[in-house]
Amino acid sequence: MPNKIENNTLIEETDAQQSNYEYNFFNTPWDDRTQRSKTCIIGLLCAIFVVTMAIVINNLVIFYKGFQTHSLIHDREIHCNVMRVDKYKYAARIHSIKSQELICVGAMVGASSVLANAVCLKSGPIRIYLGSLTSHRCKKGFGVNVIEPIPHDGVVTKKLVLLTTHDKMVYCGSLVRLGSSSFKRLAFIIGRPFRGGRTLSFQSATLARFDNMTSYNKGQSLERLINQNFICVKHLSKCEVRAGDLLIQRGRLIGIASTTPQKGSELACFANLSIIHDDLRELNIDVDFDTV
The missing domain is CATH 1.20.5 (Single alpha-helices involved in coiled-coils or other helix-helix interfaces)
Structure with a gap:
């Protein structure tokens, strides 16, 4: 009899549990x-x-x-050949202090001076690097203490800049001579690569005569424009020319890229440096200047 009562009690508890079970939004059949x-x-x-x-x-x-x-x-x-940054030690790398990115290249023309396109300053404060990436003397770079503008109608900004530091850069770089152009010789371009900052781009180019560019800048005296302010090159590879890139011929610096050419263009123009020799002399920069 007690056993039967216990069974009835168990059944009643089970029925009570089942009657107390509540369905919600997720488990309702x-x-x-x-x-x-x-x-x-x-x-x-x-x-x-x-x-x-x-x-x-x-x-x-x-x-x-x-x-x-x-x-x-x-x-x-x-299509863009690259080289070590210290292969041509006069090629200066200009980095943004804010982003640490390589924004431009310049050329070491004095013991403490680098010549560059004024567009290199548009990204704010800069720092100059020369030579080896690992040398303890060079890897920290050089701060710019003086910026001297040099008027030049061959660049969009209408000026180049001479960047001078109080430190001696000759331990990391070497001076490049300035020269005048010759249509008889091949030239090459040293520039900022498409990406990265541990190499520089390198490509050959042929100087273009003004009579082959009658559509370049209509309404002006092309012969005077090209010969005095610009040095233009053709037969470029697919390696992009950037504003500030260096144009070298016979081991001499003859031009600095005026601006980035339009996409797909096979022609790029550089500021002719043969017309600023006196300006550099007035700034007490003892540059070596050779003529062809």
């Missing part, structure tokens, strides 16, 4: 749901599906764009 509840669940599932597909598609688009960008960079680098 489908057949017991109202039409509104079913609509909400279908809408929730559709929203989850749409969000998931949007994330997947967005990731695919980002990946595809990144792949295209990588392919473009790779394509440009195939």
Whole structure:
């Protein structure tokens, strides 16, 4: 008899537990749901599906764009020769102090002076680096103490700049002589690479005569414009010319790139440095200047 009472008590407790069980939005059986509840669940599932597909598609688009960008960079680098930054020790790397990025190149024309395009200053305070990336004397770079503008109509900014530091840079770099151009000799361009700052770009180019560029700048005396202010080059590879790049011929610096040429252009023009020799002399820069 007591055993029977205990069994009845157990059954009553089980029935009580089952009667106290409450259904909520998530565990209510489908057949017991109202039409509104079913609509909400279908809408929730559709929203989850749409969000998931949007994330997947967005990731695919980002990946595809990144792949295209990588392919473009790779394509440009195939046609852009690079060299060690210390191969030509007169080639100065001008870095932004804020971003630490290589923004321009210049040329060491004095023991403590670098000649560059004024556009190099547009990114704010700069620091100059020369020679080895590992030498304890050179890897910290040089601060700019004096900036001297040099008027020149061959650049968009209408001026070049002479950047002078109080430190001696001859331990890291070497001076380059300035020279005049010759159509009989091949030239080459040293510049900022498409990306990175541990190498410099290098490409050969042929000087272009003004009579082959009658459409370059209509309305002006082309012969006077090209001969006095510009030195233009042709037969460029796919390596992009940047504002400030150096034009070298016979081991002499003859030009500084005036501005970045238009995409796809096979012609690039440089500021003719043969017309600023006297300006450099007035700034007490004892440069070596050779004529052809």
